[in-house]
Amino acid sequence: MRRSRDELDKMRRAGRVVAEMHEATRAAIRPGVTTARLNEVAADVLERRGARSNFLHYHGFPAVICTSPNDMIVHGIPGARVLEEGDIISVDCGAIVEGYHGDAAYTAPVGEVSDEARRLIEVTERSLWAGIDHLVIGERLHEVGRAVQRVAEAAGYSVVREYVGHAIGTAMHESPQVPNYWPGTPGPTLKSGMVFAVEPMVNVGGYDTYVLDDGWGVMTADGSLSAHFEHTIAVTDEGPEVFTRL
Ligand code: MG
Ligand code: MG
Numbered sequence: 001m002r003r004s005r006d007e008l009d010k011m012r013r014a015g016r017v018v019a020e021m022h023e024a025t026r027a028a029i030r031p032g033v034t035t036a037r038l039n040e041v042a043a044d045v046l047e048r049r050g051a052r053s054n055f056l057h058y059h060g061f062p063a064v065i066c067t068s069p070n071d072m073i074v075h076g077i078p079g080a081r082v083l084e085e086g087d088i089i090s091v092d093c094g095a096i097v098e099g100y101h102g103d104a105a106y107t108a109p110v111g112e113v114s115d116e117a118r119r120l121i122e123v124t125e126r127s128l129w130a131g132i133d134h135l136v137i138g139e140r141l142h143e144v145g146r147a148v149q150r151v152a153e154a155a156g157y158s159v160v161r162e163y164v165g166h167a168i169g170t171a172m173h174e175s176p177q178v179p180n181y182w183p184g185t186p187g188p189t190l191k192s193g194m195v196f197a198v199e200p201m202v203n204v205g206g207y208d209t210y211v212l213d214d215g216w217g218v219m220t221a222d223g224s225l226s227a228h229f230e231h232t233i234a235v236t237d238e239g240p241e242v243f244t245r246l
Pocket of ligand 1: 092093094103104105199230
């Protein structure tokens, strides 16, 4: 789906709200803070900006952000979990402005973390940017995942297979999907006005996952650390435009 200038402008504004949710939650991350508090901080940004949440009530999800510590990959429900020195925490945020969606995630250290945790965060973010570089007119979509996979695997890590990125617009999750690995086919040819959420999930160990009994939290099967970075990006005549950063 190709978006008009007016649609892209609304998505730019939704993306800006998501970026502000990132800024506010990042500033609140420290040992002793609960993940429920991060959710409150993000909800305050939505309220202040007059934006709606795309996460709240999504298939029954009970919060406006996902908070996924350590060996949790994605979709963690914020709650009484207290962040501790040495944890890493993945925070996924979304917003709707005038019917258009933004979606982005980051992983942050809590206080001092291990060298491995720091390296995982750095590699995962770098893999996202390597993927974003391929969101240019005429490129094939699955080159994004090939680039993500190359960065993650060169560092000795694995890329999650069961959860992927997606096109985004008037719904958070639109077709086509954006795998974070080479799926064996090149995928659609990119055109200006297409918008995608690219979101590598990278594990220190293997890529297998399981879901917690709450039906949401996705864990690494081997208990290894996992990081998650995501941006919402448009394909434009001037190259990739990242909507979800300030
Ligand atoms: Mg997300
Ligand atoms: Mg997403």
